[in-house]
Amino acid sequence: MNYAEPFETERLHLTPFAPEHMEPAYAFFLSERGRWHGAGPDEGPGRAWRICATLMGHWQIHGFGSYALVEKVTGACIGGIGIFYPAGHPEREIGWSMYAREGEGFAAEAGRAIVDRYLGHFGWDTLVSYIDPDNKRSAALAERLGAVIDSAAEKGHPDDLVYRHRMGGHA
């Protein structure tokens, strides 16, 4: 499986997260919203940079990982969405971060494409999203993608909600 092959949606190019996407990703992880990802201003610039490095190393270890969302019209990298599977995660996760242009449906557009690509084209059985119950926007996106809470699923962290994605689950 060539997970690293770039692909596209109506408005986006999706390509493995790489050094050229570093600047907006780093700024995002250093911001308040980076807190959802174990970074944020209190953790400092070193942590934000290391998370970006981790996303790149993830591709080399597993062969799959996070994609940069590059808007076709502007060429700007506006977010990162993809598969995350560190040791300690019970299952492979799809996770997302929007760096810019929220509320325009880009995250849902990319999320649908990735769910379909991994469960359909690549034939994976399942994907989950681990979501902090306080992160309402993230939970709303999971629901928009057609994922449903799986209360029986093993959790990475005790407080997480586990959303399970299905092929064709989204509208």
Added chain:
Amino acid sequence: MTPPTLTTERLTLTALSDRHFEPMAAFYADDRSSFVGGPLTAERTWRVLAGEIGHWTLRGYGRFAVELTATGEMVGLIGPWNPHAWPEPEIGWDLMNGHEGKGYATEAAKATRDWAYSALGWTTVISLVAEGNHGSRKVAERLGCTLEGPYTHEIYGTMNIWRHPGPEAAS
């Protein structure tokens, strides 16, 4: 970039990969790692491993997995290290559990210092040693480093800067 393979009398220095996760997880689970940001959970350790690999992607150099040539066993994580918000490029060394006191850190660090001078063209390099880390301080002394003074990192606290001899003096 793909890391080269370096060899010394007893050691092979090679690219990090997922086979190095277990010895790293044992190291980071132990209090010995308290001088370098530990102890860490398995998941955080995995992120550290992916971040070390991503450091190579972002910088073109990074730390090596140090293996005993005779057995392939991982004994250390050693080499040039310069994440964002670091005072300047350093040679870092972490010995995996049970491999202290055999001269492996000195042997491997010297090889990576020679590589940084010859292949990367560095003209000077430091090593940061945490306050109270006597074993690491001895390695710095064996490598001919001189104590420059303290440096306080936002996460890791106060460390001492040891300056290595330059390319000509070290060769």
